[in-house]
Amino acid sequence: MRLTPDQVQAIRQVAQRELGEDARVRVFGSQVLDDRLGGDIDLLFETDKSQQNRASTICRLYGALVMQLGDRKIDVLLKDPNTPDVPIFQIAKRTGVLL
């Protein structure tokens, strides 16, 4: 996993601030491969609380992450109880690293 401790801390803080203490966040994709350089940051946020407007939550997470990590390519997936369990979530859970 190539995220620095500061980046992990920043991502956790954003997750807790936007989704609450029980939010879980995983990094997946190229950032979990130690032999790669650069690349996007792919994140899966999970919460047991239904979001009133999931797009709005994704935008707030993304905006807050860019403010913390700088203007780099960050992909945000959000899974709440209303989100259909499409394959990308299973892949992210299976291959991702819990932060």
Next chain:
Amino acid sequence: MTLLYLPEHVEPALLALDLARKEVAHLRYTHETLFSQAITTHWVVALAVDQEMAEKVDAFVGRFARLQDHIGEKLIPRFAALLGESPKAMLDVLAFAEKMQWLDSSVQFVGARKLRNLLVHEYMSDAGLFLDALLNARDATFMLFNVVSRIEAKSKELRLKLSPLA
């Protein structure tokens, strides 16, 4: 009399403002025609077979994205240069716009960039999320319009005019 701006930056600033006004007019038209109808999950699902409406959504998303990019990459930086500032990084550009009260929230502006990824209907796997994103983009459009109108007000306050040779 002391000038409140750098004259050499007037032309690029006004050209960016002129383009922004045109983009606002195009986006306003699509926004009005698209959102004059009731947008529901059922409507979103029907996009898969309603080519005409799907094209309108694409036009809206494209125009939204073009105006947002133009504001962040040209309009704000050129008016910043006019006022003697030269923020380079996007976050510095937005922080300057916040300081000038042209923009209410950098986080909200940055966050709205995500909407265009959520509004690619060809890859839609979640109609509820698409609906949320579309309604968010409907509201975020007014944030973009506000930035342009506030910068336009600044331009009027400074009495900017293109020189006859420009």
